[in-house]
Amino acid sequence: xxxxxxxxxxxxxxxxxxxxxxxxxxxxxxxxxxxxxxxxxxxxxxxxxxxxxxxxxxxxxxxxxxxxxxxxxxxxxxxxxxxxxxxxxxxxxxxxxxxxxxxxxxxxxxxxxxxxxxxxxxxxxxxxxxxxxxxxxxxxxxxxxxxxxxxxxxxxxxxxxxxxxxxxxxxxxxxxxxxxxxxxxxxxxxxxxxxxxxxxxxxxxxxxxxxxxxxxxxxxxxxxxxxxxxxxxxxxxxxxxxxxxxxxxxxxxxxxxxxxxxxxxxxxxxxxxxxxxxxxxxxxxxxxxxxxxxxxxxxxxxxxxxxxxxxxxxxxxxxxxxxxxxxxxxxxxxxxxxxxxxxxxxxxxxxxxxxxxxxxxxxxxxxxxxxxxxxxxxxxxxxxxxxxxxxxxxxxxxxxxxxxxxxxxxxxxxxxxxxxxxxxxxxxxxxxxxxxxxxxxxxxxxxxxxxxxxxx
Numbered sequence: 001x002x003x004x005x006x007x008x009x010x011x012x013x014x015x016x017x018x019x020x021x022x023x024x025x026x027x028x029x030x031x032x033x034x035x036x037x038x039x040x041x042x043x044x045x046x047x048x049x050x051x052x053x054x055x056x057x058x059x060x061x062x063x064x065x066x067x068x069x070x071x072x073x074x075x076x077x078x079x080x081x082x083x084x085x086x087x088x089x090x091x092x093x094x095x096x097x098x099x100x101x102x103x104x105x106x107x108x109x110x111x112x113x114x115x116x117x118x119x120x121x122x123x124x125x126x127x128x129x130x131x132x133x134x135x136x137x138x139x140x141x142x143x144x145x146x147x148x149x150x151x152x153x154x155x156x157x158x159x160x161x162x163x164x165x166x167x168x169x170x171x172x173x174x175x176x177x178x179x180x181x182x183x184x185x186x187x188x189x190x191x192x193x194x195x196x197x198x199x200x201x202x203x204x205x206x207x208x209x210x211x212x213x214x215x216x217x218x219x220x221x222x223x224x225x226x227x228x229x230x231x232x233x234x235x236x237x238x239x240x241x242x243x244x245x246x247x248x249x250x251x252x253x254x255x256x257x258x259x260x261x262x263x264x265x266x267x268x269x270x271x272x273x274x275x276x277x278x279x280x281x282x283x284x285x286x287x288x289x290x291x292x293x294x295x296x297x298x299x300x301x302x303x304x305x306x307x308x309x310x311x312x313x314x315x316x317x318x319x320x321x322x323x324x325x326x327x328x329x330x331x332x333x334x335x336x337x338x339x340x341x342x343x344x345x346x347x348x349x350x351x352x353x354x355x356x357x358x359x360x361x362x363x364x365x366x367x368x369x370x371x372x373x374x375x376x377x378x379x380x381x382x383x384x385x386x387x388x389x390x391x392x393x394x395x396x397x398x399x400x401x402x403x404x405x406x407x408x409x410x411x412x413x414x415x416x417x418x419x420x421x422x423x424x425x426x427x428x429x430x431x432x433x434x435x436x437x438x439x440x441x442x443x444x445x446x447x448x449x450x451x452x453x454x455x456x
Contacts, residue, residue: 071456081118086111086183086455095446102448109135110451111182113151125156131213134202144202151213156276160223166276167219172198173237173263174296176319177338178214179279186281186336186370188420188451192389192403192428193340194360196298196315197244197259200433201357208244208251208357210303216241216259222277235265237277243300244313250355252302252310252346259300267292283323284372284414285332290323304361305346306353313359314343331374337367348395351436360435362393372411380412380419389428393435403428416455423448 074080088110093102112132119125131151134144154168171179174196182190194200198211210216218241226233243259246252263277270288274280283290296317303313319338326333344359351358370385384407391401407422423446430442 078119078122081116084115084456086113086115086453088112088182088188088451088453090188090449090451093448095448110188111135111453112148113183123157123159125158127152127154127156133212152215158276162223162225164222164276165219166222169215169217170220170239171214171278172196172211172216172218172241172259172261172298173220173222173239173277174261174298174315175263175317175338175340176279176281176294176321176336179263179277180281181214181278183453183455184278184280184415186334186368187385187387187405187407187409188418188422188453189405189424189449190281192387193338193364193366193391194342194362194433194435196261197300197303197313197357197359198241200359201244204242204245206245206247206251208246208355210244210259210357211241216243218242218259220277224271230266230268232266232268233271235267235272235277236263238262244303244357246302246307246355246357250307252305252307252355252357253300254307255302257301257303259298259303261296261298263294263296265292265294280415281321281336281368282334282370284411285323285325286414287323289325290321292321294319304344304357304359306350306356308353309347309350309356311344311346316341329374332372334370334372335368336370337365339363339365348437351438358435360393360433361395362391362435364389364391366390370409372409380410380417383409383411385409389426391428395435395437401428401431402426415453418453420451421449422451 071084072080072082090108090110091105092108093105095102109132112135114130116129117125117127128150129152130148133147133149134142135146137144137146150169152168152170154166154170156164156166158164171181173179177185177190177193178196178199180190196214198216199214201208201210202212203209204211204217218239220237220239222235222237224233224235239261241259241261243257244251244253245256246254248254268291270290272279272283272287272290272292298315299313301312302310305311317338317340320335322335324333341363342360344361350356366387366389368385368387370383372381372383375381387405389403389405403424403426405422405424407420410419412418425444425446427442427444429445429447431439
């Protein structure tokens with residue numbers, strides 16, 4: 001940073017003022033420190049209120065298991081049907097840039113799902129889930145509008161651990177964050193990096209639809225094995241999906257080229273025991289020590305751009321999960337990290353086309369560190385965490401977008417009952433998913449959020 005010098009002093013060959021002796025610099029520095037102190041005080045008050053509320057809760061059994069056990073109809077181990085439900089909500093306060101005051105709390109229905117799954121015989125299973133899509137978009141001008149619809153509809157042939165086939169509407173196997181869904185994350189607001197096609201899209205239609213909420217129509221082959229060359233477990237999932245769908249006059253893919261996706265994982269310590277190729281961002285120490293390294297990719301010819309300025313889409317991702325149960329009952333430490341590199345080399349003129357499927361082109365990464373205290377306070381365990389996210393688009397005027405997050409989870413019953421209080425600072429909210437070179441960047445904001453989730 002260059003400090004303005006005193007011109008008169010230079011003319012007289014005087015020694016210029018150092019930053020520590022420059023009155024302007026001192027005033028600027030005091031103002032910055034004052035603002036940082038104000039932000040810190042707000043964060044401390046916000047987190048302290050959350051902690052005090054948790055401490056004063058009476059110790060009682062709030063496990064969801066007694067309820068969920070009653071929601072299963074079972075004749076034997078190969079014939080059963082289970083129903084469940086999940087809900088996530090958030091209250092957010094945004095700091096006003098001009099005054100520094102917080103806005104009125106805005107409540108968001110993040111997810112509202114009903115689960116139905118079962119098994120008919122030794123090898124055949126099914127899964128049907130519903131979701132409240134864009135549950136807060138209830139005004140007449142909102143696009144997309146709120147709808148309650150099918151999220152997953154999967155028929156499963158599971159023969160053995162080595163080879164299984166799923167068909168229908170399902171998650172495309174790419175990144176851990178997507179395969180963990182919103183309910184099996186280590187933090188409440190996890191999706192901060194650019195989306196793959198099936199999550200960037202908002203519909204399944206032939207007018208530039210590529211899926212919704214990470215789902216697409218297709219088939220996935222998955223399995224696992226223990227190679228014994230290197231201690232650990234190797235897992236794979238490979239799928240073929242419809243991908244981006246266009247018409248002859250609207251969108252970059254009029255020939256209906258399919259999308260291919262794949263993910264390969266190696267667990268060097270304990271294996272992850274999840275349904276199918278699904279994942280989780282943490283296991284709260286219940287799975288023992290975990291060290292999982294994964295690589296994923298997605299490719300579709302003519303999968304980005306517009307009818308006039310199209311290109312192929314190729315996305316790579318790598319992620320790491322490390323979870324350590326500390327000795328002598330000292331708690332659980334967890335680290336999640338993810339890196340993405342997307343290639344969508346369409347001409348920037350496509351951003352002005354009405355039919356542009358303007359996929360992200362560039363790189364991004366995020367890392368999260370968490371520590372769960374071993375002692376129970378009230379009815380749960382506290383888990384402080386910190387996260388940093390960086391997004392670097394190739395074509396946008398604002399090349400770097402960043403966000404830091406600090407929060408405190410209150411783990412009551414694992415993923416079934418959790419409350420989170422957290423603070424976010426950055427420009428991801430104001431700049432959003434628009435990576436156009438013509439877009440005007442927004443300022444960095446301070447946001448305070450209080451979230452919860454319940455599952456049965």
